[in-house]
Amino acid sequence: MKLFSGKCNAPLAEKVAKHMGLSLSPLEIHIFPDGEKRVRVEEPVVDAQCAIIQTACTPTDQSFMELFFIADALKRSGASSVTAVIPYLGYQRQDHVFREGEAVSLEVIIKFIKAVGINSVVAFDLHSIKIPEVFVEFGLDVQHESALPLFAKEIKKQQWTAKDTVLVSPDKGGIRRIKQLSEMVDTMSYASIVKNRDLTTGEVSAEEIDGALNDRAIIVDDMISSGGTIAAAANLLLGKGVKEIIICATHAVLSDSAPQILQKSAASTVYLTDTVSIPEEKHFPKLTILSISQTIAHALKK
Numbered sequence: 140m141k142l143f144s145g146k147c148n149a150p151l152a153e154k155v156a157k158h159m160g161l162s163l164s165p166l167e168i169h170i171f172p173d174g175e176k177r178v179r180v181e182e183p184v185v186d187a188q189c190a191i192i193q194t195a196c197t198p199t200d201q202s203f204m205e206l207f208f209i210a211d212a213l214k215r216s217g218a219s220s221v222t223a224v225i226p227y228l229g230y231q232r233q234d235h236v237f238r239e240g241e242a243v244s245l246e247v248i249i250k251f252i253k254a255v256g257i258n259s260v261v262a263f264d265l266h267s268i269k270i271p272e273v274f275v276e277f278g279l280d281v282q283h284e285s286a287l288p289l290f291a292k293e294i295k296k297q298q299w300t301a302k303d304t305v306l307v308s309p310d311k312g313g314i315r316r317i318k319q320l321s322e323m324v325d326t327m328s329y330a331s332i333v334k335n336r337d338l339t340t341g342e343v344s345a346e347e348i349d350g351a352l353n354d355r356a357i358i359v360d361d362m363i364s365s366g367g368t369i370a371a372a373a374n375l376l377l378g379k380g381v382k383e384i385i386i387c388a389t390h391a392v393l394s395d396s397a398p399q400i401l402q403k404s405a406a407s408t409v410y411l412t413d414t415v416s417i418p419e420e421k422h423f424p425k426l427t428i429l430s431i432s433q434t435i436a437h438a439l440k441k
């Protein structure tokens with residue numbers, strides 16, 4: 140297999156290559172003064188199975204275009220197959236029409252992925268259980284991986300047990316996720332917050348809790364973007380008497396002032412993964428980064 144990396148998460152791609160005993164294959168990605176890109180494969184790929192690691196992080200549109208150009212260059216150069224490893228799949232939250240008249244961004248992205256000749260996709264902690272089915276509907280194989288085993292390992296390492304700890308989903312949509320994590324940590328009990336989001340302003344409010352709490356709460360979410368969901372959840376838990384709050388989330392989208400919001404939040408530790416590269420300036424004292432690189436290496440070897 141030949142491994143290529145887009146510009147979005149090169150440190151992750153380097154780690155994956157190391158786990159696989161490979162070197163990243165060279166690519167020329169030239170950026171013109173107007174921001175357009177020219178992509179060229181710099182070594183022969185005829186009949187080779189190729190994988191591209193490119194997370195779809197901010198600026199999401201450009202990250203996707205770069206991925207599409209790399210895939211096109213590989214196909215034109217004779218690659219036998221192209222797997223796109225997209226650890227964070229941007230635009231996945233708009234997976235249906237929420238309000239009449241909206242585009243379904245996820246479907247548009249999947250159509251592009253298919254159109255440029257990508258044969259299969261590896262993604263992590265997709266927002267909804269239905270997303271893999273959408274890929275299949277469009278004739279694409281998807282390997283749906285998860286960071287939950289990394290969080291489970293950390294929970295065990297810290298010796299947090301059901302005696303004083305409960306898993307918490309910040310919204311009803313995340314219940315499936317915490318049920319899976321619960322299975323990995325000796326069926327730890329779980330609770331869920333009833334969250335409301337204003338669809339026009341994006342503002343989040345955490346209303347009430349469904350389920351029993353404990354001294355320690357581990358909030359588990361697929362992504363942190365503005366930090367609004369997590370901050371509201373942590374405040375609610377604090378108000379309900381929880382003494383220690385831990386956050387585990389897969390995708391560190393971290394828009395705007397999310398790092399400051401997380402640092403100021405009631406949580407003591409924030410675990411995020413490297414599906415999205417977190418630049419130095421977005422690091423904050425409460426942050427611990429867990430790497431999904433080994434999971435990608437295993438997925439590509441399958």
Ligand code: R5P
Nearest residue numbers: 361362363364365366367368
């Ligand atoms: C929502 O359903 C997701 O699971 C996340 O909770 C949400 O996208 C996080 O976004 P933000 O950090 O902007 O509240």
